[in-house]
Amino acid sequence: MVMRILLAAAVSLAGMASLASAQTPTITPTPAGPVKLHGAGATFPAPLYQKWIEVYGKAQPAVQIDYDVVGSGEGVKRFLANTVDFGASDSAMSDEQINQAKAGATLVPATASILALAYNLPDVTGALKLSRAVYADIFLGKIRHWNDPRIQALNPDLKLPKQVITLVARQDGSGTTYAMSNHLSAVSEEWRKGPGTGTTINWPGVTMTARGNEGVAGRIKRSWGSFGYVEYGFAKRLGLPMIHLENKAGHYVEPSFERGQATLAANIDKIPANLRVFISDPDGEKAYPIISLSWLLLHGQYADQGKRDAIKSFVSWALADGQQLSEAEGYIPLPDAVATLARAAVDRVQ
């Protein structure tokens, strides 16, 4: 394990070196003295952020970075309460929250991922397909059993058990929940008028809750007949089967890294000045329907110059060379256009 980590670090460092010569990312002044940075927030990009911190820390030993994995909701709260140097959120920040930030807030898109609908039906082998109407109705609690005729009709070859569909959702305020509910609102009129979009949702069906993406993935793995939304990398790591979803064009698509990347590239051309964009229902024949960006939240102004330089250096690096580490960790690198805009936003931090 240690060997593998070291090896991965060595490989990525080598990659960085070659990249640095290939393209020149915006390098802010390298921090001089020892600096400690403290961040908190989203769980879904946490493995990637920790990887960044590890690799960056090797190159810049003077900068020590901690990241508390507490969920997006709590990340924004701590950012607004000024108890952290940077926050992280998969739901960005609302306008109201941005207005509450005393030193201003800079939203920096950092990485992206797709959400998988993972399930646990031990006796069902083969791909399970769900149409948009059907998975919306499952989340609404209107379809209660796996052998419901509507599910069976979509999967004529599978023998589905008469088990109750138990939804596993996030207990903590979460950007993953935001992305999921935002997509459901786009897909289902009834969802939009009922539970709506938010970082916590009052789920209508039979629902268990767990903390963090790893908690949800673990709960699904242990519970038969369960079904839940979880960031793709977590589902893949635990080997959970994932549902093939119907996309906007009417095709059934399985979640995969390449598909996510293509979907993101095809749908992110319109990004507003504040860099906050939610793709609730991506277009395209091959698009995967549930996709989520994740943001780092920087203060508009830092009183401590050392901290400011360190955070600008770290985030700029993450947006340039750091993106090369995404794929190995199961995340989608940002398209170049977005990364460039994001780096420009980091440059404006004072």
Added chain:
Amino acid sequence: MVSRPFENLVQSGSVSGPPSGGDYALDRGFRYLAWASAALILALVAYIVIEIGSKALPAIAQYGLGFLTSSEWNVQTGQFGILPQIWGTLYSSLLALLLGGLFGIGIGIFLTQDFLPPRLAATFRTIIELLAAIPSVVFGLWGIYVLIPLLRPVANWLHEVAGGIPFFSTSLSGPGLAPAALVLAIMILPTVASISVDALRQIPYKVKEAAYGMGTTRWEAILKVMLPTASSGILAALVLGFGRALGETMALAMLIGNSNQISLSLFAPANTLAALLASSFPEAGPVEIQALMYAALALLTITLIVNAVGLAVMKLATRKFEVER
């Protein structure tokens, strides 16, 4: 040589004399210590109630009694209600009491009413008391990795054949009320069993002999003489067991499924107050902490009410079946 046994004894100090000043001081000192210990317990309870109460005060002012009857727990919108948790706490504890109580009293009878040679009975008692030494988290893990896989086929078969009955109206996916209640029952078993054993052993053997002398069978003696005579002790065992079940946290947080819903089904996931507190405290913000304190106060109140009712019933039982002492 005249022997003077009395004087010798006085000199060697083995005849009691009037208490010295030191004796008085020691006696008084011990009495104060005893008073202080008793007062400390009361002060501690009062302090805990006041501390929790004062932290819950903002939430009490804001949500009032609606907190106890609404069922949404949403940190983002600031809506808090604990009806499903109250329901889950009482439902799981009652199920556990039913199972654990029945088995606990059964074990009490089995170990005291001459079913076993005395030495074997003593061994059994020790083994049952050992159950109390197993940490809660071990019970939780055992529940997840052993009990749930065992229970699942049975539960799902029951759901298939008798899904119409409300108790079986869902299938068991994993964590749920049934595994949680079963583990709770095992956890309160040593409490109920050992106190029942003590209560039954306190009955003088003469009582049983007298019952046999009146011509009762063994079961008549147990059911009509021994159990009523020991009833106050057995009720105390049940009250303590129920109290333990209400407050049990770790194993339940692992097994009950954290689902804020009210369902009669034994196989549906549910939630309890203690599990809510355990799982929500670590990352709660200030507003949620106030709501959690209110929930803690509710749990404390439920436990106090249960204990008070238990005491009242015990008193009734003593008056009915036992001689006033």
